[in-house]
Amino acid sequence: MRNPKKETPNEYFAFYDKDNVYGALFFQFPKVLLYGEKYRKLSATAKLSYMVLKDRLEYSLRNNWVDSEGHVYFIFTNEELMDLFNCSKGKAIKVKTELESLGLLFQKQMVFNPDTGKNEPNRLYLSQLDVKATDVYLRGQYGKETAQSLATSGSSKSGLNLEKELSSLDTFKDTEKPDFSSSNYSPAQRQKQNEDLIKNAPEYLVEQGQGAEIPLEADTIRLLSLWVNTPKQMHDYIGIIFNAKKRAQENIQRQTGKPVTIILDDEEELQHAITDALRRAFNSLRKKYNKHEKVDSIDNYL
Known part of the structure; x- marks a missing residue:
């Protein structure tokens, strides 16, 4: 039996609010989802789902889906996800679980609505990506190109030290061939x-x-x-x-x-x-x- 959903996310959950959605809307794939250490183990479907769900924020604003605290939410049922990715219900639930496990998605269960006579669908909240100065990109063989930080702020000294460490990979010489045999x-x-x-x-x-x-x-x-x-x-x-x-x-x-x-x-x-x-x-x-x-x-x- 699955654990019941928490009524509130943790204090570090970075909601999208009505004042910062328009400036962040895009359908380009954020590189941190591909290269960031925190998101490396996310499946390709989960990463793409994050982008699709993020695109829903604009639709949410048009429908004024903003809660009392100013957080933008959206509604995206398992059936919609199944139809979008042509997958089973189990896989759709698994994708959402993946995103929840890394703090990218929060689902708020809604109560029975007497006006409609139905249980309201879950409200889904998306978290902004956690981009750190340590999320660098190594491009080309052995990361020969310059390491680029994703963060817009941070210590330039740390960046230089990191770049120096990466460049040292080029001068490393293997002095002994490894042998992985059991003996x-x-x-x-x-x-x-x-x-x-x-x-x-x-x-x-x-x-x-x-x-x-x-x-x-x-x-x-x-x-x-x-x-x-x-x-x-x-x-x-x-x-x-x-x-x-x-x-x-x-x-x-x-x-x-x-x-x-x-x-x-x-x-x-x-x-x-x-x-x-x-x-x-x-x-x-x-x-x-x-x-x-x-x-x-x-x-x-x-």
């Missing part, structure tokens, strides 16, 4: 490395939003991470999923006489079904092992 690490180090890789697999194996390295939902990888002990096991289990996909395509082709390709990126319901099937399989395997029943091949069983 170069102690058993304790390897265990920590494995734990880190497995724990964070949902982040680096499945990029949130678009451009996924592996076309599986993060929940699938998160589930696998609870049942494997090494990155190799993770890789092997993912391989089982794609071998099953290949066999399914071959079976369909034999039945229909037509070649078929299952595109997992476009099949959210199928991805959910894969996660559920894995969960049932792991549950069944645990029961079998607890009863000391023989399992000839875990790979074939999965």
Whole structure:
């Protein structure tokens, strides 16, 4: 069950007010969303959603959607977001949750309106982007071009020091080629490395939003991470999923006489079904092992 929405945001939430909206309206993509350290892990869809929601501020002013404190709000339902990005309701909610988690979106639940006889839709508030002097852009290989600060104010001395540090990257010489083979690490180090890789697999194996390295939902990888002990096991289990996909395509082709390709990126319901099937399989395997029943091949069983 989701936690109820807070009635008020924290004291650092930077509302757009009626006096500062017009001067800030634009549909250009703010570079801090792409380069800023704070927003790096936002999915591409969440970043684009921020821009779409920001564009709604002008519409809000035309409709006088300004609360008693002068904060501009807007109404953007999950259905509108689903229609805009042609996505499921789950993904629309996930996008809003992403923005809320970084303090970019605040949703205020409204009460029943006796005049209309309906529950009023949530009021959505957008926060201004948090731009710091440390949000610099490294362009070109190894950041050879000048580091540019996003902030309009700040210490020029700090900027010079930062630029000096960045320029030192050009003169760095690699004196020893790294060797990442397991034999170069102690058993304790390897265990920590494995734990880190497995724990964070949902982040680096499945990029949130678009451009996924592996076309599986993060929940699938998160589930696998609870049942494997090494990155190799993770890789092997993912391989089982794609071998099953290949066999399914071959079976369909034999039945229909037509070649078929299952595109997992476009099949959210199928991805959910894969996660559920894995969960049932792991549950069944645990029961079998607890009863000391023989399992000839875990790979074939999965």
